[in-house]
Amino acid sequence: MAEIKADTATHHHHLNVSEPDISDHKPSKPKRVASLDIFRGLTVSLMILVDDAGGEWPVIGHAPWNGCNLADFVMPFFLFIVGMAIALSLKRIPDQLLAVKRVILRTLKLLFWGLLLQGGFSHAPDELTYGVDMKEIRWCGILQRIALAYLVVALIEIFSRGAQTKNMAPSGFSIFKLYYWHWLVAACVLTIYFAVIYGTYVPDWQFTVLDRKSIDYGKSFTVACGVRGQLDPPCNAVGYIDREVLGINHMYPRPAWKRSKVCSLILYIYRGRIRGTIFLTQVLDL
Numbered sequence: 001m002a003e004i005k006a007d008t009a010t011h012h013h014h015l016n017v018s019e020p021d022i023s024d025h026k027p028s029k030p031k032r033v034a035s036l037d038i039f040r041g042l043t044v045s046l047m048i049l050v051d052d053a054g055g056e057w058p059v060i061g062h063a064p065w066n067g068c069n070l071a072d073f074v075m076p077f078f079l080f081i082v083g084m085a086i087a088l089s090l091k092r093i094p095d096q097l098l099a100v101k102r103v104i105l106r107t108l109k110l111l112f113w114g115l116l117l118q119g120g121f122s123h124a125p126d127e128l129t130y131g132v133d134m135k136e137i138r139w140c141g142i143l144q145r146i147a148l149a150y151l152v153v154a155l156i157e158i159f160s161r162g163a164q165t166k167n168m169a170p171s172g173f174s175i176f177k178l179y180y181w182h183w184l185v186a187a188c189v190l191t192i193y194f195a196v197i198y199g200t201y202v203p204d205w206q207f208t209v210l211d212r213k214s215i216d217y218g219k220s221f222t223v224a225c226g227v228r229g230q231l232d233p234p235c236n237a238v239g240y241i242d243r244e245v246l247g248i249n250h251m252y253p254r255p256a257w258k259r260s261k262v263c264s265l266i267l268y269i270y271r272g273r274i275r276g277t278i279f280l281t282q283v284l285d286l
Contacts, residue, residue, distance in 0.1 A: 030092060040081050043077040043078060062256035079146065079149060082150050096158055096159070106150070107147045107148075110150065114144040114146075118144070135249060136249050137250060200240065202225045202240045204224050205222070205225065205240070207223070210249075
C-alpha cells in the first residue's frame with residue numbers, strides 16, 4: 001500500500017507518495033473453467049469404467065459395428081473437451097506466430113505420448129515385455145488421432161479469428177455469422193468425407209494370419225470386395241485407405257467388431273475366397 005509522508009523541513013508541506021513495491025507480485029494464473037474440468041474428470045472416469053467393465057457388460061462396451069453404446073461416447077467427449085480448450089486457450093495468445101508454435105509443440109507431445117502408450121511399446125505388461133517392433137507399430141492410435149484433429153482445428157481457429165465480425169448485435173443467426181469460416185470448413189470436411197466413403201472403389205484385398213496361437217497361422221486369405229459405397233467392416237473405404245496408407249500390420253489388431261460374437265455370422269468359401277460381407281472373426285485374426 002502506498003505510504004504518504006509529510007516533509008516538515010520547511011513551512012510548505014509537500015506530500016511524497018512512495019511507489020508500491022511490485023517486485024514480489026507474481027502474475028496471476030489464468031482462471032480455469034470449472035465446468036470443463038469436471039466434465040474432463042467425468043469423461044476419464046467413464047473411460048476407465050468401460051475399459052475395465054466393458055468385457056463383462058457388453059451393453060456398455062463399444063458397439064460391434066452398427067449402433068452406439070456408452071463406450072462410444074468417450075472419444076466424442078474428449079474431442080469436445082479439446083475443441084473447448086482450443087477456443088479458451090488461444091484467445092489469450094493474440095500473436096499468431098506464438099500461437100502456431102504452441103499448437104505444433106502440443107501436437108508433437110500428443111503424438112509422442114500416443115506412440116509410446118498405444119504404438120505397441122508394451123506388448124505384455126504382466127510379463128514385463130516391452131519394446132517397439134517398427135513393422136507392427138500402431139501409427140494412428142487414439143491420442144494420435146486427437147493430436148491431428150487438434151492441429152487442424154487449432155490452426156483454423158488461429159487464422160480465422162481476424163475474419164470474425166466484431167460487435168455484432170445478438171440475433172438468432174449470430175452463431176452462424178460470427179463463425180462462418182468454421183461452418184464453411186466443417187461443411188467442406190463432411191462433403192469430402194461422404195464423397196470418399198461412398199465414392200471410393202474398394203478392390204479385393206489379402207491378409208496373412210500372424211497370430212501364432214491361431215490354427216490358421218501363416219495362411220493367406222483373400223477378401224472379395226470389388227464394391228463401392230459399402231459400409232460393412234471388410235469392404236468400407238475407410239479401412240481400404242488405412243490399409244493402403246498405414247499398412248495392414250500398423251492397424252489396430254483387436255477392433256470391437258472382431259471381438260464380438262455379433263460379427264461372427266456365417267463363413268462360406270466360394271472358389272477359395274472369403275466373401276466380403278460374410279466372414280468369421282476367428283479366421284480374420286490379423
